[in-house]
Structures are given as C-alpha cells and as structure tokens.
Amino acid sequence: MSFLNDRLSIELPLIQAGMAGGITTPQLVAAAAEEGALGTIGAGYMGASQLKDDIQRVKQLTDKPFAVNLFAVNLESFSNEIGRMQQFLNGFRSKLEIGHGTDFVKVNDYLHEKVHVVLEEDIRVVSTAFGVLSSFLIQRLKENDVTLIGMATILDEARQLEDAGYDAVVAQGYEAGGHRGTFDINRYPDGSNIGLHVLAQELMDHLTIPVIAAGGIHNKKQVDAFLEMGADAVQVGTKFLVAKEAGTNAAYRRALMKADTGSTKITKVFSGRPARAIRNQFVREVEGSEIAPLPFPIQNQMTKDIRGAGKEFAIADMQSLWAGQGVGAIHEEESAADIIASLVGSNASGAAIESGDDNGLSNGSGR
C-alpha cells in the first residue's frame, strides 16, 4: 500500500509530473486521475486566475483527487544588468522577425496567490520544487489537510523537506528532464546530479517519510525495479509529454520522438537554472557564445519571447525541449491511459502496491 493509496485513495503508485509551461492540460491531469494515477497541474509560471480556471476544468472532467505543483521559492525579481545576453539574444529575435528585448526584466510568480487558490479549491495534494515552502505556507496547507510532496536532488535537501513537515519526497535523479530541483544553485552551479538509483536508495536509507523515484523512468520493468528497491511510488514526466492530451506543441513532440538517449544535456541557457533539454541550435549557440546566462528567473524571462516564437512558428531549435534521458525510448504519441498501462500494467500495479507495502520484498503473488 503506497502512501498515495493510503492517504488519497490513489490506486496506482504513479504520479504524472507537474510540468510547467502549458503541458499539463486539464485533459491530461483528468485522464491520469481517471486511470488511477496522481495527475498534477504544473502551476509554475502560471497566474493565479489561470490556475483557478485549470483546477475547475479538471474538476469538470473527474471527481478523483489531483495535485498542483508549485515553485517553492518566491520568484519576484528585477534586473537591469542584462546587456550582453540581451544583445546576443537579439540576434535570434532578428532571425525570428520578432521585437528586440527590453533593457530590464521583471518577474513575479505569485506563489501566495496560488496557495490561496489551492485552499479555496480544496486541492488535496501540493507538490513543490526548488526548495521548501515557508513555514507560514506549510502551516496554512497542513491546517487544511493538504498532503505535501517535496522534490529533492540530494540528501540534504530531502532532510530539509522532512524536517519542515513534508509528507513525502520525490527523489529527482540526474536522468530527469526539465529543471534540476537543486535548492542552492550557488553551491551546485551545474545542479546536484545524482543518478536516480543511488539517490533513491540514499533517501530511503535516511528518511522516515516515503520516497518517490523520478528521472528517466519510462517502462514497467523500471517501475517494478524501483518499487522492489523500496520506493513508495514513481513519478514520470517526459513520457507524458507525448500524451495525446498534453499541451506539448507539434515541433516539440516531433523532437521528442526523434531524440535518442544521448540527445539531452543539462544546460542553463534557457532559464539560468540547470535543466535537462534536448540539445538544439539555441543550446549550442548560447553555450558557444560563452556569455554566461543571467540568474534564474531573469534568464527565463529574457528567453520567453524567443521560446514563444519557437512554439508559434513550430521551430524546435528555438524552444526549450525539456526531456529526460528516457526520451530515447519514446517513439509515438499515445493516450495517457495507454502510457499509464505501459508503466503499471494490470499485473504490475498489484505487485507494485504489495512491493511498496512490504519494503521491497514481493510475496510473489500475481507475478
């Protein structure tokens, strides 16, 4: 029995990751929930009213519980020291025939407002990335019986989450797509990059709260192996990017289906934070320029219009093609239901839940 089942009556030991940027449509989240997994709205970068809309649309599609993923840091930020990078990026803008960038950048992620929406809408699970929510926000969420799932990339982060009162922790392996969840980028400029099987094992050895394995997982044999190791559940992102219900644009989908296991790298060029993406022209040229990316979230804001044009004009080379190392095994679009079946097919889910229950030792039934 996984803690997801125990606390939330989620049938499968599987979380659809809360990827930000319009990927996790209400249709995707609801489909994951209907199939018995924990669907997640990726609410990073999202406005509070958009989040409210999305939550209400998911509720129209399913009455199962689902999660909202938030960035656990206050992204309010302002910078006007952006000259060299902005100038370099204007080269891309000229080619894309879009307007040049401004002289300053301002960002606000409206974390408190989004927590307010979560409570108003009676969301049962909040997952977070990049840090630990403030004790004020944790208290508000816990008073309202919200289950809290944090993300850690190294033992020290996991301990911070446990100490702060989180209910479970996602071990984000080096293999994972998108942003490294690393809390302190000054300490780990390239991300704290531990292979998933080492990290998951270490967190299980040292924490008392449940551990969820994430990063590069794309099939049932891997899921079974991590449950066997003692993980409470697994979280999958990249594979859901090609779900028919996902908001992934067509050029991005094609790039995912063409990529192989060695096609991705961890780079700061898109956002200023290390993140795993498919190597494309934007990555190569910005890295080749040797102009250092600005800090997160400034760099993210600065590249937003270029990435937006990449989406609109279907140019994969000008987008952030987030992908985990499992991308090499993804060759076709599928329904969320088929993806979930391929991860925790009928005889897997039974064995899996048992396996989670008795600490990695299966009783052999159903296998």
Next chain:
Amino acid sequence: MSFLNDRLSIELPLIQAGMAGGITTPQLVAAAAEEGALGTIGAGYMGASQLKDDIQRVKQLTDKPFAVNLFAVNLESFSNEIGRMQQFLNGFRSKLEIGHGTDFVKVNDYLHEKVHVVLEEDIRVVSTAFGVLSSFLIQRLKENDVTLIGMATILDEARQLEDAGYDAVVAQGYEAGGHRGTFDINRYPDGSNIGLHVLAQELMDHLTIPVIAAGGIHNKKQVDAFLEMGADAVQVGTKFLVAKEAGTNAAYRRALMKADTGSTKITKVFSGRPARAIRNQFVREVEGSEIAPLPFPIQNQMTKDIRGAGKEFAIADMQSLWAGQGVGAIHEEESAADIIASLVGSNASGAAIESGDDNGLSNGSGR
C-alpha cells in the same frame, strides 16, 4: 542462471570491477573468486611481466576462474606539446618537493603483450574498456575460448561490442567511479553520461547478449532491483576500494569513508579523459587554472609522479580519488567476503539467479 554461471560456473551474479593502478591485488581478486563472484585483475597501465606475476599469485590463492581487465585501445602515444600544463603542474611538484616534469611524454600500454600473457596463462575471461579490441585480438582470444566482456556507456558502443563478437556487455552508468568508458571522447568531451537505470534498460531492450549493470551499486536492494529489471549480473567497483584486501592506500581509504554522495565529479584533470573522482585540491586547482588538460593518455602520464607522491606522502589532495556516487554509503573497511555478502547475501543470490533466468520476473521462492 546468469551467463557467468552458465559459462564459467561463477556462483554469484557479481563482478568485482577490474580497477587499474594497483587496487586489485591478487588477494582481492582471489577473495572475490573464493566467495563465488568474478574477481578481476585491473591490468590497465600494468606491464606484461607484472600481469604475469599477478596472475600467478592469484592462482596460488584460488583455483576458481577470474578475469583480466584491459584497455581496448592502443595507448602508444608521444607528445612534446605539453608546455603550459607541465609548467602549471610544476607548481604542485615544487610544493611536494619532487623533481620537475620533462619536456616530452611517452606512453605505451603493451596491449598485445598482455593479451599474450592472458593466453599463456589460460585466463578464462577478459573484460575491456574504452573501445572494442581489434578483430585480430578478438579472434585470438575466441580461438582460445576466452569469454569477452566489453564496457559501454551508450547504446551505440554496446552495439559495436555485440557486433564484434563480445559475449556480454557492462552498462556503465553515469554514477560509476573512475574513467568513463566512452569510446569517442571527441564526440562526447565530458563522457557519454546516461544514468544506469536508463542505460541498462536500453541495452537490455536492444541487445541479444547479456547486460551487466555497473555504477553506484553498493547494497543488496540495488542489486535485486537491477536483477529484477533483467540485468544478468552487476559489477561493483567503489565498494571494493575499501576492502581490506585491496591495494588502496590509507589516505585514499580515509577520503572514501568521509565522502558523501555529492562529493564526486567527472573531471579530465588527472588523465585527459573524463573520470569520476572525489573533488580535492588537485581537481579544484587544475580546473580553476582553465588550462585545458592534454589528451589521454598524455595528461595521465604527466600527473603520474604527482599522484605517486600523493600516495607516498599520504596526501589525498594530490591523488586521483576515483569513486562512484555510491561512495556516500561507504563508512568502514570490510573484508571482501563481507562486502560480497552485503551485496548478494544468501537469500539474494538464489533469488537473483532465478530473476536473471526468467527475464526479470521472480517466481517468488526464497523471498
């Protein structure tokens, strides 16, 4: 039944990795063999007569089969364009009070001579790193019924090994300590770095020969998980560095026992090839100098006297402290027998061998 058992009557699905540089003493290799694992002499950088001596000493200690690990590339190399790096390294030499470096560097790893010794001594298993042996050497070894195990860090390399007639392939995950096995360093300057559970799964999906999982594995739960996933066996290196029988020097041992999971990084400063080591003063200073390391094996030869002085004077900061990400779980010296028991304890080995046999599905007995 793993292929090790089937072909060589090796009882356990476990290989003691063939680490170079005096680590794999005859005592360590023989102890691993006696316990039922495949012990391996790490013969990279070793002279042919030293290899012959070591083989004969292992044979005095055990009558079980064991392996010899070779670099599958001809390292014969000469360079006199070493000025800036040599000058920088002379700074370390001055502090260590050892002689300054020469103006040229010459290297020869005597691969053909060592293959001759292997055949003369009737060694049953040869494992290789960094590439594929020439068809001439493969033919000589196969004519003499030697089992060939290659190491791959990415699917393309594994396919080259399979096509060349290798009998099994070690999937070397990103987590692994020491040199990345990457064949083409020009294509992957930082190593082809795929997390083990993704790489192992991909090789199992695409190869017909058995796959052995390596990188960061340090306990029975991980071993069981990889066997569950379908690996034929696992290979372990770092944990054997602190075996009482290993040739690891005292300062290196202490550094291993103090390190945590985040203490290692992949660096080219020691040898010119990407390799995972504990961050120490040498790594920080050479990386901080921004003088590019010379190509392998020139850089390796250039740093050899400094690393040698580091060993002799018990200065961990001047050694190549190779270690995988599993190093965080290593806290004490143990006998090889205890290490092997902790990896594949009695009820594990039974389940393990069954698991390998029926493609990752256990029949539940013995668990």
